[in-house]
Amino acid sequence: SRTLSSSKNRLSFLRFNLRFRAMASHIVGYPRMGPKRELKFALESFWDGKSSAEDLQKVAAELRASIWKQMADAGIKYIPSNTFSYYDQVLDTTAMLGAVPERYGWNGGEIGFDAYFSMARGNASVTAMEMTKWFDTNYHFIVPELGPNVKFSYASHKAVNEFKEAKALGIETVPVIVGPVSYLLLSKPAKGLEKSFSLLSLIDKILPIYKEVVTELKKAGATWIQFDEPTLVLDLDSHHLQAFTHAYSELESTVSGLNVLIETYFADVPAEAYKTLTSLKGVTGFGFDLVRGTKTLDLIHSGFPSGKQLFAGVVDGRNIWANDLAASLNTLKSLEDKVGKGNLVVSTSCSLLHTAVDLANETKLDKEIKSWLAFAAQKVHEVNALAKALSGQRDEAFFFSNAAAHSSRKFSPRVTNENVQKAAASLKGSDHRRATDVSARLDAQQKKLGLPVLPTTTIGSFPQTMDLRRVRREFKAKKISEDDYVKAIKDEINKVVVLQEELDIDVLVHGEPERNDMVEYFGEQLSGFAFTVNGWVQSYGSRCVKPPIIYGDVSRPKAMTVFWSSMAQSMTKRPMKGMLTGPVTILNWSFVRNDQPRFETCYQIALAIKDEVEDLERAGITVIQIDEAALREGLPLRKSEQAFYLEWAVHSFRITNCSVQDTTQIHTHMCYSNFNDIIHSIIDMDADVITIENSRSDEKLLSVFREGVKYGAGIGPGVYDIHSPRIPSTEEIADRINKMLAVLETNILWVNPDCGLKTRKYTEVKPALSNMVAAAKLLRTQL
Ligand code: GLN
Ligand code: ZN
Numbered sequence: 001s002r003t004l005s006s007s008k009n010r011l012s013f014l015r016f017n018l019r020f021r022a023m024a025s026h027i028v029g030y031p032r033m034g035p036k037r038e039l040k041f042a043l044e045s046f047w048d049g050k051s052s053a054e055d056l057q058k059v060a061a062e063l064r065a066s067i068w069k070q071m072a073d074a075g076i077k078y079i080p081s082n083t084f085s086y087y088d089q090v091l092d093t094t095a096m097l098g099a100v101p102e103r104y105g106w107n108g109g110e111i112g113f114d115a116y117f118s119m120a121r122g123n124a125s126v127t128a129m130e131m132t133k134w135f136d137t138n139y140h141f142i143v144p145e146l147g148p149n150v151k152f153s154y155a156s157h158k159a160v161n162e163f164k165e166a167k168a169l170g171i172e173t174v175p176v177i178v179g180p181v182s183y184l185l186l187s188k189p190a191k192g193l194e195k196s197f198s199l200l201s202l203i204d205k206i207l208p209i210y211k212e213v214v215t216e217l218k219k220a221g222a223t224w225i226q227f228d229e230p231t232l233v234l235d236l237d238s239h240h241l242q243a244f245t246h247a248y249s250e251l252e253s254t255v256s257g258l259n260v261l262i263e264t265y266f267a268d269v270p271a272e273a274y275k276t277l278t279s280l281k282g283v284t285g286f287g288f289d290l291v292r293g294t295k296t297l298d299l300i301h302s303g304f305p306s307g308k309q310l311f312a313g314v315v316d317g318r319n320i321w322a323n324d325l326a327a328s329l330n331t332l333k334s335l336e337d338k339v340g341k342g343n344l345v346v347s348t349s350c351s352l353l354h355t356a357v358d359l360a361n362e363t364k365l366d367k368e369i370k371s372w373l374a375f376a377a378q379k380v381h382e383v384n385a386l387a388k389a390l391s392g393q394r395d396e397a398f399f400f401s402n403a404a405a406h407s408s409r410k411f412s413p414r415v416t417n418e419n420v421q422k423a424a425a426s427l428k429g430s431d432h433r434r435a436t437d438v439s440a441r442l443d444a445q446q447k448k449l450g451l452p453v454l455p456t457t458t459i460g461s462f463p464q465t466m467d468l469r470r471v472r473r474e475f476k477a478k479k480i481s482e483d484d485y486v487k488a489i490k491d492e493i494n495k496v497v498v499l500q501e502e503l504d505i506d507v508l509v510h511g512e513p514e515r516n517d518m519v520e521y522f523g524e525q526l527s528g529f530a531f532t533v534n535g536w537v538q539s540y541g542s543r544c545v546k547p548p549i550i551y552g553d554v555s556r557p558k559a560m561t562v563f564w565s566s567m568a569q570s571m572t573k574r575p576m577k578g579m580l581t582g583p584v585t586i587l588n589w590s591f592v593r594n595d596q597p598r599f600e601t602c603y604q605i606a607l608a609i610k611d612e613v614e615d616l617e618r619a620g621i622t623v624i625q626i627d628e629a630a631l632r633e634g635l636p637l638r639k640s641e642q643a644f645y646l647e648w649a650v651h652s653f654r655i656t657n658c659s660v661q662d663t664t665q666i667h668t669h670m671c672y673s674n675f676n677d678i679i680h681s682i683i684d685m686d687a688d689v690i691t692i693e694n695s696r697s698d699e700k701l702l703s704v705f706r707e708g709v710k711y712g713a714g715i716g717p718g719v720y721d722i723h724s725p726r727i728p729s730t731e732e733i734a735d736r737i738n739k740m741l742a743v744l745e746t747n748i749l750w751v752n753p754d755c756g757l758k759t760r761k762y763t764e765v766k767p768a769l770s771n772m773v774a775a776a777k778l779l780r781t782q783l
Contacts (some may be wrong), residue, residue: 006593012700013301016126023387024344025076026311028226028287029083029176029351030265031376033538034063035358042543043086046113047121047542053113058341060084064162068171070377075384078224078261079167081173082159083351086113087120087541090141090186091129093178094119098155101129101145101190109154120541122708130188131540133271135230135266136637137318138589140540144183147190147197152205154212175217177228179262180210180251181243186231201242207247211254226261226287230350232277233267233293235639241276252282259284261311265350266318267637268293278305285309286469290331291316291349298329301338312385313349315379319357320535320549320591323382325389325402332390348386352376356535363430364518367414367529369551371405409551410595417527424553432651432658433686438713441688444662444750448622449575453783454737454751455506457716459669459691460518460579460625461756462496462511462767468778472516489514490567497571503769504777507623508576510568512758518581518627519589520548522726526608528552529590549591550601550781556608566619576783578616578624579666582607585651588630598634599648606652613657617664625667626656629755632672653685667688668712671755676704689714695721695736695755705743715744718754719772725760727767733775746783 001411033039042059045051064084071079085092095116100106103126106115120142122128130143159175166173178186180203189197217225229244260283269277269288274296278288290313304310312335314328358377362370374382385398409415432439468488475485485681496511515521523529529548536544561578571575583605592601607625616624631653636645653749657666667686675682675692682690694701694717701717719736720728733751740749751772757765 002157023075023077023384023391023393024342024385025387026174026345026347027071027076027080027352027383028080028207028228028265028313028317028348029080029353029372030067030071031353031355031357031538032063032084033357033536034059035361035377036534037250037544039063039544040544043542047117056086056113062194064165065169067753068166068169068173068408071380072171074380074389076380077527078170079166079173080176080226081162082175082177083353086116088141089176090134090178091120091184092156092158093183093463094142094144095156095229096154096158096177096213097155097183097206099144099150100155107658108153109155110157115124130254133633134263135233136633136635136737137266137314138539138633139354139481139536139543144187145190146184146187147193148201150202150205151207152202154209157216159213160216160220163217163222167221172221172223174224174226174261174710175222176226176228176263177210177213178230180206180732181240182229182231184243185227185234190634199242203243203247204250205406210251210608212252212257214251215493222258222519224259224261225255226263228263228265230263230265230275232264232273233289233638234270236272236273238272241273241290244251244276244280248280248282251456255282261287262310263287263311265289265294265313266292268295269299271299276298277466278303278308284309285345285470287311287313287347288405289313291318293349296696297335300335304339305342306340308339309343311345311347313347315346315382316355316594317348317379317447318354319594320375322372322378322402322405323386324401324406325386326328326406328386331391332386336390337636346388346390348383348384350381352379354537355379356532356537358534361534362532364533365530368408368414371401371505372551373411373549375535384487392609411553411780415593415595417555420553420555422609423607424600427603427655429650430657432654434654434658434662436662438686438688438743439713441662441665442714445665445688448663449507449559449665451506452780453666453746454749454780455503455775456751456773457507457577457583457691458500458509458752458769459754459756460509460627461515461758462499462509462513463760463762464513464758468492468513469516472514474617484500489564493564493568497568497576498737499766501572501574503766504773506574508568508572508574509562509579510576512756512772513581514564518629519586520546521558522581522586522609523548523550523590525558526554526556526605528554528604535591541724545589547590550593552593554601554604554608560612562612562615563620565616569619573622575665576621578604578613578621580609580612580616580624580626580656581627582628582631582668583656584634584649585630588634599652602648602652606655609656610659613666614659617660623665623667624657624660624665625669625691626653626655626687629669629670629671631670632675632678635678646678650681650684653687657687667691667741669755674700677723679704682715683709683711687713687749689716689780690740691716692718692751695754696723702740702743711744712748714748714750716750716752718772719751719775720768722753722755722757722760727764728771730771730774730778734774734778737775738751738778741779 046056095111131140184199215704356375359375474480492513567580668690
């Protein structure tokens, strides 16, 4: 045992030496799921009761250890801890503060898995807490519910435990905690207090807990602490900013002796907020996103507090592209001139949580494209290489291969398609509107389609059975022939068509059985897209998405959906909707190239979809739905940038269908209920019919029409929630439709579910749709 402990000592001595030489490098945060989604599988197995809490904890501890080691070995100086989470870092903060809503029946003490996962996912008797998007990412956090009576207590020692855990491995880390002001600003008032309660009034109640945590971290040997205060990039007013000043002067004496880093990300910090931030008391360093926040660069150059440290986020945490090391080094050098040698730390633009984990696991990407990419594990090396270069130890080989990859990307014929570039460039400035206005078009369409009032339809997908998924998988793996595949899909479409006719639905869909995912399906058939095998990004809890990579100019080699859509149309006399994903949604659900503005890429996709729309029309499809499920997701965080985005996004949508005949009916579909703030942009899309999620929002959607917004196109606010297995009754649906009729003209209203039915079972879909049709028919008799 003596040899063991002395070799252990030697190891920590080596690590110490390594640390000593570590250059000023920092990582804001790191993905938790693991390179092969190990945490996802461990969580789901635990939730299913198939493994124990200890099993789950073991997987989690192994993941944490390997991440810390990876960063230490790469030479990172400031390694984050507490960026791991079993579900979500905001929920972890809620646990730390003991802010468990009463309905979960928690009785104090340290919060365990029971209370924690009940808040995240609900349990047999209580529903989960609300989940919402983390800024403009596809990550979702659990929204804290706070009121004047919440009794805060220090109820989760996770931050300290993880710090100690790393320390025991010989790795000193920077514990990361959601800052007190951002925590409150991201919360919502508990039910019933919506209008009356000021969340910031709780600041003096949560600061004592923060102080306890800081004190304990100090005792455990921490020398740095990172508070994430990303709300500083939002449009805040002066009383919000005062809360930061107040909170950090309150914390000042507690943090004394510790280095405090305040980290911001996702956009530039507005000038006022920058002033507040850089004047905060007790703070040693400030972190900025210099990828999305280029304006922050100017602010820093025009003034940075002397003696403070600048954590310069030059390596993009939101994308998968290799950093342009030469360009970053230039930026860093100019910053170093400003803030002084020794005060500059190289960092990531935000947590690497929002990018894929490790390029090493991409076995199917070709070598050239792979050389253009960097996932989280590679970004760690980029940060370190930049820090070393800055201190005069440039790794020539690393910089050389990086430069070579950049020029290969820049000049690759796979990236550039001049015809596409020209076509997209000619779009700017023009309007692309259909020639006739929407009410005349609706008349022309109605003559052709002859639909009843309150026409019924669905959003596109029908349940995807295990068999169906297997058929697709086997065809992809070439285990079954194309003939067998076509036959299987054809049978499935036929089943869906027959079912819809039996249900007496008016406008049919083919059910999308050939599609695994609404973006991937199109990406796979378009040029300019690449796909990963393990490029997963956490979306919420254990759920991950695998965004396609748009690396080049986008074009459509051949028709993508005409074969299946015409086959489906041939099976019925009723109108069969052609079903496409819109350009903005394809863009927002992909990793997008960073060598041209997003709107240019979007215009290119729009042109490809336009070709498809025209082919469908030529093939006799008279109703075409172009889904823009993610249009709102791309809305910039700051108001000053929203109008520009909405303009090109809506323009892109119009480009796809501006050329069709009046009698061709264009539908679109949107997946969110909160669209009141962008209603005018939605109207400006000029679709003939929009179907939109509605039923979960307490009819929030309808209030905009109540307030008098004029809407002349067809509209189908969802009449029931497809996210739940619950079967809505005819009366309930009829009641919903009646509420809609109170604010919308009868002749524009459509009857449909909230969204696609892909994740439901036929045993749920059949009765639910049957009740939906019955409700529409009932109301038709009463009009
Ligand atoms: N047409 C798609 C479907 O029904 C739309 C999905 C979505 O809006 N997310 O599956
Ligand atoms: Zn939807």
